[in-house]
Structure formats: C-alpha cells, structure tokens
Amino acid sequence: MTSYRIALNFEDGITRFVECRAGEKLLDAAFRHQINLPMDCSDGVCGTCKCRAETGSYDLGDDYIEDALTADEAASGLVLTCQMKPTSDCIVSVPTTSAVCKTGQQRIAAAVAGVAQHHDAAVVLELDMEGSGLAFLPGQYVNIDVPGSGASRSYSFTTAPGENRLGFLIKKQPGGLMSSWLSHAKTGDRLTLTGPMGSFYLRDTDGPLLFLAGGTGLAPFLSMLEVLARKGSTQPIHLVYGVTRDLDLVLVDALDAYVARLPGFRYTTVVADSTSAHPRTGWVTDHMPETLLGDGTIDIYLCGPPPMVDAVRSWLGEKSITPRSFHYEKFTPNLILKESA
Template sequence: MLQLVIGILILSAIGALLALLLEIANFYIADYGESHILINDEKDVVVEGGNPLLFSLMGEGIYIPSACGGKGTCSLCKVKVLEGGGPVLPTETPYLDRSELEGMVRLSCQVKVRNDLKIEVPEEIFLIKEFEVETMGLSDLTPDIRELCLKILAPEEGIRFKPGQYIQLEVPKYKGTKSPEYRAYSVSSSAEDRQAIELVITRVPEGAVTTYVHEHLKKGDQLLMTGPYGDFFLRESERDILFIATGSGLAPIKSILHQMEFRKTERKATLFFGDRRRYDLYYLEELKAFEESIPGFTFVPTLSRATEEDQWEGEKGRVTDLIEKHVPENASLDVYICGSPAMVDSCEEILEKKGIAIENIYYDKFE
C-alpha cells in the first residue's frame, strides 16, 4: 500500500515538473507570431500571439469586464470563443455552467492566443473606454474604508455611466506587486457629474490595489481606469425598492440614490445599511438627508456588535435580521444587494424563503 502511495506521489511530482517545464519553455521559446482575432464577424484585430485573450483585447482598446486582474477567480471576463480557443482548461470549468460550455463561453483571461481566433462579445463592450484620472481627494471614512475622488483628465468629455455601475482602477507597480494591477470599484457619486467620480475602497490585508490606495496613493497622483462596466443599475418598475448594503457595498447604492434624488423618483424605497460598530458606518448624515430629498425613502442603519461605547439607539443585528423583521411575506419588491458574497447569499436565501421573486433580486458581490 505504502509503495502504491509513494508511486502515485512520484508520478504526480513528475507530472507537475513536466507542466512547469512546458510553461517555462512556452514562455522563453514559443514564438506564436501574429494572430488575427475576428470579433462579432466584423472587426478584425491583429495581435502578438502568446498572451491571454483578455490582455490582447485590452491592448487593442477592447475592455472585457474583469475584477481579479486576470487571475481566473472573478469569472467576469466571459466571452464566446467560436474558433481557435483550444480545449477548456480545468481553471475555467468551475466558473462555466453546462449551457455556457455548450455555447462556447470561455474565461478570456485563461484562453491564450496561439493562433487565429473567432470570438463574440456584447456590443456594449465597445462603449467601454480608458480614462486618465487625477487623485483630487483622499479621506478616511472609517478605520478600513477610504474615499477616493478622481478627476477625469482625458477624454475631455468625461465619463458617462449608469448609477450602480463600476470602473476598473489600475495602480502602478510598487513594492508589493510585480506589475501594474487593476480591480473593480463601484462609483458612489452622482452620474450627473461627468468630470469627477468618487469611490469607497475597503482595505484588504495584503491586497495589491487596496494597499496601494490606502498607503501609497497621494493627492495629485495620476492613474488609469476603464469603464463603465456591469448591470447593477435601477430597473424601471412599479414595485417598492429594498436596498441592502454592508461596508463599501454602499457605493453603487449611494450613486443610485443620487439618481433618484435628481429624478425626484416617487417609488417607496428603503435602505438597510449594516456593519459591526458605530465607527464602521459612514455617510450617515448624507443618507439621512436623502429622506428629505427623495420622497418615499427610508434609511435604516443597523449595528451587529454595538456596545455601550457606541451609544447606539438605532436597530441592532445584521441586515439579515432586518429582512426577517421588516420584510412582509410575498412582498412585491425589487431588491438590490451589495457587499461580501456571504452577505449577499444569506440575504438572497432569506428573501427567497419569504417569497420574494428571485428575478427581482439584483446584486453585486464584492470579491
């Protein structure tokens, strides 16, 4: 038995070594030359072979959504590869369901351009642009969350986005990284201002981009970003609205509230905004002020670990407790949830049990 286990271990080690050698050889020796990528049967771009499809397209000014910087963990970079993509990799299969596999959907960060490709992308991808921005302001909203104001330097006409959408911010290479890195951040400010945007960024320990923003970025620094991306935006309907946010998940919802204020929307809307302690909550005055400027809006903050020190007289418990307590069974609601994947999943589960129609629940998971 022991000999069998040792044999398997040796074989696995040899396999891993061969795979590593192949990758190294691929990197140093392989020369794929130029490849053509035919997009949507009409646009033909010529790229240097050997790079991931995601980055080859980016080099041509075609920005596919991606939140993880091409690490194969966010699954946002899906495109249809109709010809030339090679076999689906084990790194892709966990993120592709059966209908996507049958429909030739691939993770563009995992498909290497080794020959000519034929691909299909949604037309709105061509509206995504690159922007040069300047850091106008940085302020700490909580011990972990920093507000970042960015002025658009170019293109001159600024940015047009739907409130709730996100951009991808690139930070340069620094001590903690091997190359420039980019990540997704939802715009928290009003879409009426096309010359500047605000982001709220939670520090992630050892996180490439958040460490840069929290520890190295200075006023006046210039950065690149692309956008807008995403389908987390307000849908027109007659139903009441429930917004649910924790941490920096408030960002896209705040932008939607600015839109409702601007349009004087009369739909009944409630925001559950939760965190642990009083010092974790932010923008409380601005959110309270929306109750005056948006007819029908109610703001309900909640703390899950309030102590006497917090002198908190508001709701106590998690946002999920607020759903249990305040959302009636079978309510006719559009629900917009934003925050950590665990929080979004828990809310969705409780809402479904309460009979809220799943097709009326929209969310952005921040990881």
C-alpha cells in the first residue's frame, strides 16, 4: 500500500514523523500514531486543526467551509489536517507544542562505531543505531547524553536521513564534558540520543543555494549536500566555510567529493587569522559570492556561532540584499541557541 512520510514540526522544536496512507487524512494518520493534533469538529467547519504545509503535495478536497479555511489561506499553504490528504512526503508545521499533542521527543539507543580526531579542532563521531534508520530532516540535530554526567549536548547530523550509521562533527573544547568523554570513548560504548529537533533544515527548491558555515557549523550542510547529491541536483550551490585557524578547516576532502558528485556545487574556504598563509583570510562576509545575491532568487542557509550569524545578518542589511528565503541557526559549544527561518 502506498504511504507517505509526514514530518510534524512542533513549536517547541520537536519533530515527529508519521506514515500517512494514500487517501488517508493527516489528522487520522497522526491519531493512529498516538499524536493528538489540535482538533474540534474534524469536519472542516471550525478551523481548529489549521496547520501550515511547508513542503509537499496534498489534496484538501472541497468539504470544508470558507470560515474554517479561506481561499487566500489555502493558497499560502495553510491546511486543515482533518481534510488534508497527502499525495507526497510533506513537512507540516503545527502551531502548538508537542506536549499539547500528547507526544514528545524520541529516545534513541546507539553505540559508538568510530571516533576520528582532527587535530585539536574537532572530532567526527559515528554511531550505529539499534533498529531501523532514523528519520529526520537534513539540517536537524539531536541531543546526545554525555555518559555519567546527567547532561546532554546538541549536535547536527552530518549524514543523510534514514541511515543506521549516524555522523556528527563535534568541536573539541578543553575540559568540555563531551570532549573529555570522547577522549577515552571506545567502539561499542552506548549512548542515548533525543530528537530529532530543529527548524533549520533544507527546504525543497530548484533555485540557487548559498550555504554559510562557521567552524563545526559545517555539520548540517554535509547532511544537506548528501541529500542533494542523492537526488541528482544540478542547481547552483555555493558554500562559504569560515574558520578561525588553519587547523580548524576539517573535512575539506568531503567537500571535494561533493564537488565531484554535484555539478553545480562550489565552495570557498576562509581563515580569520590574518597571519595565515591561506589564500583567503578575513571573515565570511569578505568573500561572499555577490554575483549570486543580486536578483533575490537565492535561498541562504547560515549556521555558526552567534557573532558570525549576527555579522552576516548585518552585512545583508547594509547591502540591501533580500534573499528569497533566509534560514539561520546559532550555536554555542554546548547547545543550539536559536533558530529562525
């Protein structure tokens, strides 16, 4: 039987996935997965179940009234989940928290498959999941419990959704909880993950993309690039990857591999250290591909520490550049600070 995977994104950043059968209404599919989406009448009359379809195709039928969903609202992507019948995979934003819908975060068991040190800059952590591959949106993150500490840290996936082996790029912090644990982690050590979470994820588009990564903010873009490569994307994609020191430039070989796999992909590396021999020094904003930014058709994705995110936002304002869409994520060494789209 044909079915579609629907990502439900809640206001508190939690994402849950449900399988919706062909011809099945999303509200019914969610209830079948024990997720109680907002509803009252379930007949297309009250509008209580109104959500926003971010991506995907669907049929709303004509059994609802104008007071519940106006033509303008439907044209803008608003849907009634009691009437929406998906005809493809979809992403749907739910205007309430996961707790209100009587659901919550997934707890995922995994074991260490590999720990690769990249100088004193970063660690690539690979985990093998128990059970089937994890569903998430490329760009999202999970919280990983640090064994024995009672604390967790947030990390974006570097791998594509649905894989049993998950990858993460983790900044090394002297004395940091996760960094200290990773220094003696062994293959087979068990970890617990919570998620997936986050509103920073790749949207469907055929237009040009500009990715701006600061340090280990490269991680979510590796997941996005893998998804784009598997789709056979030919759209223009430019990544500007900025770091503080030469040693912070990690996984450049992975970017070279994507240049080979994605005909429209190019990347630029930038080192902030003015004493560096790197051919491009300074800030990411000093090396923006301005020829791609002029006509307002580009989608910009930005992931990095707060000063970098703030600097890019200010630069775009000073240049009066308004992209078609702008999605950003700030992070500190310990957690995701803020997301916006």
